[in-house]
Amino acid sequence: MSHPTSLDELIEALRCLPGVGPKSAQRMAYHLLQRDPRGAERLSRAVGHALATLRRCSRCNTFTEEEVCERCASPKRDPSLLCVVEMPIDLNAMEQTHAYGGLYYVLMGRLSPLDGIGPKELDFDRLLARVGDGAVKEVIIATNFTNEGEATAHYLSELFHARGLKVSRIARGIPAGGELEYSDAGTVAQALIERRDY
């Protein structure tokens, strides 16, 4: 390669972003330098600032600038309901429904033995301490319906059951506005099995 060093280094550094290969990293670097140096400066500052200020909420494990995040500290939330999600992005998806008033716990991942991510890496002991605070009556498992998300849900449900907690799982089924014709067979089958009285 014939790049000058600081350009090489920028391209290499961009590759730490998920889903960014050598070609995209080059495109991104040229874009930043040529078309958006102000955006680049902002990016450099934002990454540094986030690293310096963000930590994990001691209650729900999500990113926050406080010891306890705003949501966990809110008296308006129902402390008897705890919803377990994989990532903060899933928490946002739940919040956007405006249909849930309880608290959350963010796993920051999912069980994935192939990637070496087990109960220890996800710090399930911390989650168990959280659900054992005396206030939590029901744990709602809202991990994704992928193989890994399902395995995580199953594993967690056994841990929670063993502690005498009420455990539920968000429903699988036909999406809102969805048509049977265009749904895969597994989804339709699940929607049939999980049918409810009407």
Added chain:
Amino acid sequence: MSHPTSLDELIEALRCLPGVGPKSAQRMAYHLLQRDPRGAERLSRAVGHALATLRRCSRCNTFTEEEVCERCASPKRDPSLLCVVEMPIDLNAMEQTHAYGGLYYVLMGRLSPLDGIGPKELDFDRLLARVGDGAVKEVIIATNFTNEGEATAHYLSELFHARGLKVSRIARGIPAGGELEYSDAGTVAQALIERRDY
């Protein structure tokens, strides 16, 4: 949204990268914070360092830390050949062939009237000054074979012809290892038109 401010700001800042929408920006932010804080630190530094050190080569217009880049300063390069490419990434593609020993000029873009990018934005006057240095005998236009790349090639060829320069265009045709069966009609037609004696 319920993110703390510095996380919001990081997600917003990541969106200045080309092809990164709100969802990818969130995924990237969580990845950096959770899985790769060292990579994040490196990214922050690399962007800042690149902004501070890189400028344009006064001869070929590519990014460099010097007044004149290493390639343009090399006595091993044939100064009578000048290859015009759109972006540094295209220059790399040419160099990887090891089939070209001349010099380059990097447009840092292509004519794109819809995006407001015309001859002035690409600073064609600077390119014309470069080809008029007395040493350049042939200009090889190696812009992409997209509509915009072709339009740029056509426009440039007229400018160069008007200055009495020899102008050529890299060939279109069936890719190496390509089969006619799987090539689109336009490519096959062009390969036929640009056939050479054998």
